[in-house]
Every structure is written in C-alpha cells, then in structure tokens.
Amino acid sequence: MAKKPTLDLTKYVRFYEQMVYIREFEELIGKEWNNAAAHGMGGYMHLYSGEEAIAVGLIGGMDLAAGDCFIGHYRDHGYALAAGSDPGEVMAEICGKATGCSKGKGGSMHICDAARGFYGGYGIVGGNVPIALGLGWALKYRNQKNVCACFFGDGSMNQGAFHETLNMAQLYKVPVIFALENNGYAMGTSIERSHANQNLRSRVDSFAMRSVTINGQDIFEVHEQMAQIIQEMKEDPHPVFVEFKTYRYHGHGAADTPVTQSTYRTRDEVARAKDQLDPIKFAQEKLLELGVLTDELIADMQARAYASAEAAMKFSDDSPYPDPSELIKDVYA
Amino acid sequence: MARLRYADAITSALREEMLADDRVFIAGEEVGQYLGTLGVTSGFLKEFGPMRVVDTPISEVGILGLGIGSAMAGLRPVCEMMRMDFAMVAYDQVINHAAKIRYMFGGQFKVPMVIRGPSGVGRQLSAQHSQSLEVLFAHVPGLKVVMPATPADMKGLLKTAMRDDNPVIVMEALRLYFEKPDVLDAILPGLSEVPDDPDFTVPFGKANVLRAGTDVTLIGYSTMTIQCLKAANILAQEGISAEVVDLRTLLPLDMATPIASIKKTHRAVVVQEQWGLYGCAAEISAQIAERAFYDLDAPVQRVTGAFVPMPFARNLENISFPSEHDIVIAAKRTLGR
Ligand SMILES: Cc1ncc(C[n+]2csc(CCOP(=O)(O)OP(=O)(O)O)c2C)c(N)n1
Ligand SMILES: [Mg+2]
Numbered sequence: 271m272a273k274k275p276t277l278d279l280t281k282y283v284r285f286y287e288q289m290v291y292i293r294e295f296e297e298l299i300g301k302e303w304n305n306a307a308a309h310g311m312g313g314y315m316h317l318y319s320g321e322e323a324i325a326v327g328l329i330g331g332m333d334l335a336a337g338d339c340f341i342g343h344y345r346d347h348g349y350a351l352a353a354g355s356d357p358g359e360v361m362a363e364i365c366g367k368a369t370g371c372s373k374g375k376g377g378s379m380h381i382c383d384a385a386r387g388f389y390g391g392y393g394i395v396g397g398n399v400p401i402a403l404g405l406g407w408a409l410k411y412r413n414q415k416n417v418c419a420c421f422f423g424d425g426s427m428n429q430g431a432f433h434e435t436l437n438m439a440q441l442y443k444v445p446v447i448f449a450l451e452n453n454g455y456a457m458g459t460s461i462e463r464s465h466a467n468q469n470l471r472s473r474v475d476s477f478a479m480r481s482v483t484i485n486g487q488d489i490f491e492v493h494e495q496m497a498q499i500i501q502e503m504k505e506d507p508h509p510v511f512v513e514f515k516t517y518r519y520h521g522h523g524a525a526d527t528p529v530t531q532s533t534y535r536t537r538d539e540v541a542r543a544k545d546q547l548d549p550i551k552f553a554q555e556k557l558l559e560l561g562v563l564t565d566e567l568i569a570d571m572q573a574r575a576y577a578s579a580e581a582a583m584k585f586s587d588d589s590p591y592p593d594p595s596e597l598i599k600d601v602y603a
Numbered sequence: 604m605a606r607l608r609y610a611d612a613i614t615s616a617l618r619e620e621m622l623a624d625d626r627v628f629i630a631g632e633e634v635g636q637y638l639g640t641l642g643v644t645s646g647f648l649k650e651f652g653p654m655r656v657v658d659t660p661i662s663e664v665g666i667l668g669l670g671i672g673s674a675m676a677g678l679r680p681v682c683e684m685m686r687m688d689f690a691m692v693a694y695d696q697v698i699n700h701a702a703k704i705r706y707m708f709g710g711q712f713k714v715p716m717v718i719r720g721p722s723g724v725g726r727q728l729s730a731q732h733s734q735s736l737e738v739l740f741a742h743v744p745g746l747k748v749v750m751p752a753t754p755a756d757m758k759g760l761l762k763t764a765m766r767d768d769n770p771v772i773v774m775e776a777l778r779l780y781f782e783k784p785d786v787l788d789a790i791l792p793g794l795s796e797v798p799d800d801p802d803f804t805v806p807f808g809k810a811n812v813l814r815a816g817t818d819v820t821l822i823g824y825s826t827m828t829i830q831c832l833k834a835a836n837i838l839a840q841e842g843i844s845a846e847v848v849d850l851r852t853l854l855p856l857d858m859a860t861p862i863a864s865i866k867k868t869h870r871a872v873v874v875q876e877q878w879g880l881y882g883c884a885a886e887i888s889a890q891i892a893e894r895a896f897y898d899l900d901a902p903v904q905r906v907t908g909a910f911v912p913m914p915f916a917r918n919l920e921n922i923s924f925p926s927e928h929d930i931v932i933a934a935k936r937t938l939g940r
Contacts, residue, residue, distance in 0.1 A: 307917075312917060313727035313732075313915065366727065366916030372915075375915055375916065377916075378915075379729060380729060380915070394688070394689065396661070425661040426661070458636065459636075463658060464660040530637065530638070533638060592914070592916050592919055594918070594919070594922060596914075597909055597922060598911055601911050
C-alpha cells in the first residue's frame with residue numbers, strides 16, 4: 271500500500287466511543303433481561319455485541335443529513351445508535367413505551383428513525399432486502415447523490431427474495447450497499463450447514479455486481495473502504511455487495527440460551543472470538559498505539575457510556591406505556 | 604390417559620407416525636441439530652437420521668417445494684414453518700401449487716403433505732410474528748386447515764393430517780404450546796388428557812362439544828376455544844349456562860354440530876383470534892344465518908381481534924385480541940343482559 275491516506279484520528283476516537291456505547295447499551299439490556307417484564311421488555315431480543323464496527327464504520331461513512339439512508343433487520347439497536355438516534359427513545363421502544371421511536375408498537379426488532387434516514391428493522395429474514403432496492407431506486411429517480419445501505423445476515427442469502435433483488439439492483443444500477451453481516455450462523459445453523467457454496471461473496475458473482483470482503487472487526491478497514499466506495503457510488507450510481515466477516519457474542523436472541531447454543535458452538539469458540547476478534551479491543555489498541563487515546567480517556571468514555579445506557583433505561587422506566595387509544599392509530603396514513 | 608402439554612402432543616404424533624411409516628420425513632429450520640426451535644422435534648435427528656429430519660436453510664419456498672415434489676413422488680413430508688407467518692414467504696407454493704395440483708391435472712397426482720407450525724399471538728412478538736392467518740388458507744379449495752385447541756386434538760388431528768392424501772395446513776396455537784396440564788385441567792377437568800392408544804386419531808370435519816350448556820353457544824377454535832371455556836366458567840358463576848363448541852378443523856368445516864347446539868340454546872357467539880373483517884367468524888355466522896335463522900332468539904355475535912397489526916407493547920397487545928371477558932359481554936348481549 272503505497273500512498274495510504276492519513277487517518278482522521280479524531281473521527282476514530284469518536285467511532286471508538288460509539289462502539290463502546292453500543293456495547294454498554296446492549297450489555298445493559300442483556301443484564302436487565304432477567305427483569306424483562308418489569309421494564310416492559312419481552313418477546314425476541316437480538317443483541318449486536320461483537321458486530322459494532324460494521325454499523326459504526328459504515329453508517330459513519332454516510333451523510334444522513336444530506337439524504338443517505340439505510341435499512342436493517344431485527345438485530346437493529348446498533349444501527350440506530352450508530353446513526354445518532356436518541357438512546358432513550360431506542361430503549362423505550364425496546365421496552366414498549368409510548369416514548370419509543372415506534373411509539374412502543376414495534377419493539378426491539380422494529381426500531382426506526384425517519385429523521386436520520388433509518389427506514390427500520392424488519393423481522394422476516396430477507397424481507398428488508400427487496401425494500402432496499404426501492405429505496406435505492408428513489409435516490410436514483412430523483413438524481414440524488416446519495417446511497418442506501420441495507421444490513422442483513424448470512425441467513426438472508428438463502429431467501430429467494432435476496433437473489434431477485436440483487437439481480438434487479440445490478441440491472442438498474444441502484445446505489446445500494448448490500449451489507450452482509452456474516453457472523454457465521456443463522457440462529458443455530460452454521461454457514462457450513464446451510465450454504466452449498468460457503469464463499470458467500472462469490473454467490474453474487476452471477477449478478478456481475480461489484481463486491482468486496484471486509485474484516486468487520488476492524489473499524490479502520492470498515493470505514494476507510496466504505497468511505498471510498500460510497501464516494502464512488504455517489505459519482506456513478508451502482509450497487510455494491512459487501513461481505514463483513516464478524517461474530518455475534520450473545521445467543522441468536524434471548525431464547526437462545528447457553529443450553530441451546532451448545533448444539534451449534536462451544537463456549538471456547540465464543541471466548542476465543544471475544545479475545546481475538548473484539549472490535550473494541552482492536553480499535554483501542556491501535557488508538558493507544560497512535561497516542562490519541564489514553565487509559566484515562568478510555569475509563570472516562572467507558573463510564574460515560576455506562577451512565578448514558580443507564581440513563582436511557584431510566585428514561586424508559588419513567589415513561590408510560592402507550593395509551594390504549596393508540597391501538598387503532600397509525601394503521602393507515 | 605396421559606396428561607400432556609400441547610407441545611408434547613405434537614412430538615408424540617410426529618414420532619408415532621414416523622415410526623409407523625417410513626415415507627414420513629420432517630423438513631424445516633432448526634428441526635434437527637438444534638433440537639427444534641420450540642423443542643418439539645428434540646431427539647428426532649438422532650433417532651431418525653438426517654434423511655428423515657432435514658435441517659434446511661432459511662428458505663421457505665425451498666422447504667415447501669421439497670415437500671410438494673416429494674409428496675407427488677410418493678413420500679409423506681411434514682414441512683415445519685418456524686412460525687406460520689413465514690409461510691407467507693412461500694404462499695405461492697401453497698396456494699398456486701399445492702392446492703391446485705390434484706384438480707388441475709384431473710386427479711392424476713396427489714400431494715399428501717403437512718405444513719405445520721406455531722401460529723397466532725405469542726407474547727410481545729409484534730406485527731410480523733403474531734398473526735393467525737388461517738383465513739388465507741381456509742379460503743382455498745384443495746387445502747385442509749386444522750386448528751387444534753386441546754392436547755388430545757393436537758395429537759389426534761396431526762396424526763390424521765399425516766395420514767391424509769392432501770395438503771393439510773396444521774396451525775398450532777403458540778399460546779397453548781407450553782400451558783401446563785394443571786392449568787388446562789383447571790379450566791375444564793380432563794382438558795389435558797390424551798388417550799394412550801397409538802391408533803388414536805381425531806377425524807377432520809367433526810366439531811366437538813367441549814362443554815354442554817343451555818343458554819348460549821360459544822363457538823371457537825384453537826386458542827379461542829380455551830378463551831370460550833374460560834368465559835363459560837365466568838358465565839356459570841352468573842347463572843348463565845354456555846355450551847362450548849370447538850370447531851377443530853376449518854376446512855372441512857362441520858356446521859352440523861354448532862347448528863344442533865344453536866337449535867337448543869337459540870343464541871350464538873363466534874370467536875376468532877384475528878381480524879374479523881372477511882374472517883372465519885363471518886363465514887360461520889353467515890352459515891348460521893342461512894341454516895338456523897328461525898332458531899335464533901338474538902343476532903349472532905362475533906368477537907374478533909382488533910383490526911390492527913399486532914402491537915409490541917404488552918398493554919396494547921393484551922387488548923388487541925379477544926379475552927374471556929369480551930366473550931362474556933357478547934354472550935350476555937345475546938341474552939339481553
Ligand atoms: C422468513 C423467515 N424465516 C425464519 C425466520 C426465523 N429467524 C429469525 S432470525 C433467523 C436467523 C437469521 O440469521 P442471519 O440472517 O444470519 O442473521 P443474524 O441473526 O445472524 O444476524 C431465523 C431463522 C424469520 N424471521 N423469517
Ligand atoms: Mg448470521
């Protein structure tokens with residue numbers, strides 16, 4: 271690599287802090303799950319711990335204020351936080367409160383933030399992928415110099431909808447980033463047990479779509495590459511498929527207990543990932559080395575993140591449940 | 604008699620039929636190595652091996668295609684949808700294909716398959732994971748639609764489904780899956796009991812009078828039958844004798860049993876978990892009007908879910924589908940109270 275552009279280190283310190291924040295937020299939910307009903311939480315609960323660098327690095331490379339946008343699947347808290355959504359409103363949604371971003375009607379899987387271009391988290395595997403095609407189409411239709419990112423998991427690539435969408439996206443050259451969060455598993459099923467061709471990136475070669483593989487645990491690689499790609503997409507609208515290699519720390523959802531997890535992965539594997547693949551540790555070491563982070567700063571950020579997650583929980587706890595009259599509102603525009 | 608949970612009844616039916624007929628196999632997401640999302644196929648992979656317990660990718664179209672084609676070719680597949688909402692991804696395979704093949708080819712082929720999975724409201728599963736979409740299937744000739752309410756019916760109807768030569772949609776009540784036998788028996792003595800006889804089955808198209816009464820007929824299926832039983836208990840305390848008719852299967856639909864009951868009680872309440880508009884309760888009410896109008900002393904009442912996508916917040920969820928109290932109010936309305 272001859273002329274690597276110099277890194278904007280203040281930006282990476284900010285990204286680091288965002289990742290720490292998402293981690294603390296998710297871990298707090300994980301901890302409070304024991305007390306779920308008291309907070310109003312329930313149903314499914316999919317945590318993002320381990321995968322933070324993808325949302326932070328990619329969304330951090332978009333200009334949401336200028337019209338860039340994104341859409342995700344149900345593992346969606348991190349997307350909103352990375353986009354700068356109000357953590358209290360995200361937590362309140364997770365707890366089904368009136369002050370939640372979706373008025374308590376969506377819950378953990380259906381976070382959204384229209385003002386920040388977050389078109390929502392969806393619960394049907396692969397269901398959000400075709401919608402990204404339309405979001406990208408609208409950008410192109412209006413000649414906007416914008417991109418749309420679509421987050422989905424490895425499981426989505428086994429849905430027919432995925433393949434229809436990628437073909438059309440390439441055919442119409444829509445500016446959509448198909449962001450695969452390849453964490454190795456779809457619920458309890460590994461890639462090996464569900465994809466005939468386990469080189470997932472090569473599965474899109476048949477659409478002649480531009481594609482790239484990125485280490486999703488390395489915020490520097492995620493962001494530098496995505497920033498470059500996004501710029502090129504804005505100059506010349508086209509779709510890009512990005513395979514982010516990553517790992518999820520928690521069970522698939524709250525119902526995926528240590529017992530059920532033992533049917534598909536070992537505790538050792540998880541421990542090794544936390545030790546060797548952690549995106550926060552990785553960024554921290556590098557930023558310390560570069561001299562822009564200090565141990566005090568780290569401790570400070572950590573404490574702030576924890577306090578802020580607690581404050582979000584408190585905001586939610588202090589918020590009312592939706593008024594019964596809300597039941598029949600918002601069915602139609 | 605064994606006292607079983609609804610989920611155990613599913614396991615028992617699947618296992619017995621797999622032992623009895625080696626053409627039967629199960630395909631679905633997480634049915635094997637993961638031991639089943641809700642545990643109903645726990646141990647099956649080990650017992651029956653990977654050709655008979657097939658772990659699939661998240662590919663509902665593929666799962667149902669695997670089922671339809673292999674059924675046409677002489678096997679007897681059971682396709683599990685992790686949730687029935689996900690069958691919508693593959694609705695085409697069910698409606699445009701499975702339901703049509705027998706008729707469209709003049710009876711040359713048959714499609715003996717079961718599509719089964721949990722359905723209906725759970726707890727805070729929100730808009731895309733709480734639906735009870737039976738009406739979308741019960742509208743279509745060529746399909747059969749089964750909605751058991753009790754552990755015995757769950758077992759007996761699933762076994763009948765697995766022996767049937769047509770595509771059968773078995774919609775299992777998620778809310779009832781893990782209800783403890785004690786809880787069921789407190790609603791109606793013996794409700795959790797399932798006959799031990801391995802030849803025990805329940806025929807399609809035969810509704811069941813679960814509780815006899817004289818003043819009003821409560822008609823339900825699946826989770827709503829249990830709500831009707833709870834309502835009948837409350838009504839009894841107020842001196843109102845309600846008869847509870849469990850429809851068991853929507854297609855074929857037995858109207859003779861509810862109409863015989865109405866001829867006795869002269870009043871009817873029809874209960875359905877999800878949206879009332881154009882729903883199963885509307886169909887049943889229409890048939891009552893056509894066939895028993897002069898036996899009625901009051902207009903038929905429908906109790907149905909709110910016409911909204913399922914909200915997440917617990918308080919909204921709780922008021923979005925029929926409670927036993929809603930049924931009580933409707934029953935009293937037929938009695939002018
Ligand atoms: C069409 C459909 N089938 C099944 C499910 C149940 N389900 C929810 S998430 C999931 C696993 C998805 O894994 P992946 O796409 O890799 O995303 P990850 O959870 O790993 O982030 C499954 C099977 C669903 N929601 N939708
Ligand atoms: Mg995955």
